[in-house]
Amino acid sequence: MSWVRAWGRALLFAYTAAAAALSLSAYTARTRAVAMRYVYFDAWHVLPGFTLFIALLSLVVIQITISLALGYGLAQFALELVFRAVVFELIPLLTAMYVALRSGAAMVTEVAMMRASGELDELHAANMDRYEREFVPRIAAAAISVFALTIVSCSVVMVIAYLVLYGTSPWGFAEYTRTVALVFGPLALAGFMFKCFVFGAVVAVIPIAAGLDATREPETAPLAVMGGMVRLFVALALIELAALAVKYV
């Protein structure tokens, strides 16, 4: 039953965090400054390395997809398959997982340590809004980081897909544009943006909620980190599954 309670607390925290994040008064100069720092560390720092990793991975995946499609005589579907599988599904999920591994783990540990050190209780006692001070910047920064990394990576992947399929010839552009028109409809684009946003929010909300599960006892911190990371992984997988089900089932 403990995991049900943990999920319940995570959902409750998500609700309060959403309410705080949607109120404009939460975005003070301090919040913006903290959020900017987190965006810098979560996204800008990792941008070159992550983009390179995604470029190499997508190059291999696109090459395999296009070769297989050509081998089966389904060349006309190769680009569509790349867009649907790599751009729409693989890149956002990989980006969210990368940010979750790098920043989510740090976040849950940090909140758990704040909890253990009694810093959060002190803030509460001093009538400081802890959501505003600590959590809203983290959640906003995680959402922006995931969104920015996903958009930049997807752009790189789309350029690589063109280069793999047509080389540097400009004459593939018309066919490429037709496939883009076929795949990226208004609904698909809106769904893609929404999924990126939800991935970003979940990457911050679940680790913070897990960190709040820790108590003043220092030994509860590792348990909180472990539970938070597992819940984060399950949540990302569930969102991806739901997105796939909405689109294709």
Place this chain on the structure above:
Amino acid sequence: MEREGFTRVPKNLQFRVGLLLGLTIMVAAGFIVYALYARGVFEATQRLTLLADNAEGVSIGMDLSFSGFPIGRVQRISLGEDGRARIDIEIPRKDAKWLRTSSIFTLERGIVGSSRIRAFSGNLQDPPLPDGAERGVLRGDTQEEIPRMVATLRSVLENVEQVTGAGGSLQASLDSLRGVTERLGKKEDVEKVVAMIDRANALLASLEGVVSKTDRRLFGAGGVVDGTQRAVDQANTILNELRESLKRVDRILADAQAVSGNARAATTDLAQLRAEVDASLRKVSGLIDEINRKWPFQRDSEIRLP
């Protein structure tokens, strides 16, 4: 409000974060504009409605292709009041020139992949297809054709099996051919057959000569037919003369019955008349002989006197 201050973010960090956010927003907005351009939002289009008995396999966003190039896109599929499927297609104005009033549209379902809608324009000089035109679509379904094709193929194979099987007509033909070949196998038989064919050829050549000669004799100038024609003309003349002579005989006999006084004169006239009749009869007899001589195929000819 704030119990404790906070360290300001360095300028270069602000710039980098701003650059990343700006780049992200620019790329996202640019891509949305590109996707809208790709979907033809910024270009003038015209509408074409295709009417099909069955819209199975048709999906929104599907291409209408002409000569292998997509020139239009399915925007809407609906069921019309008449129970037929209505497939609304948007065609950019710049591509609408390929569609003419005489164009034909087909909806094909392949074994692999989705359906395809194709347009064929036989004569590009015909008037262009007007906006909002409605056209029927011809369906070709590979999956529906396969069972029919298999059934036909099976009957063809059964026929082939019957023809080639033991006791089949092909077997019987091959057996008889084998028998003929075996009979022809001996060398002297072959020589005989060759000689026989040579003789038959020679006979045919001589027969051809005979036929041509007969033709000349019968129908050529001065031939049998020509002579017979002349003889018939002469016979007509002689018969006319004979008719006149007999009329005179009638008159003279009437005079003889009426006039019984001058027996001598009558006798003289009778003798002269007899001589004339005799002469006429001789001419007739000679004519008949001549006809018989010249007309070899009708021996029993007779001439009836009036």
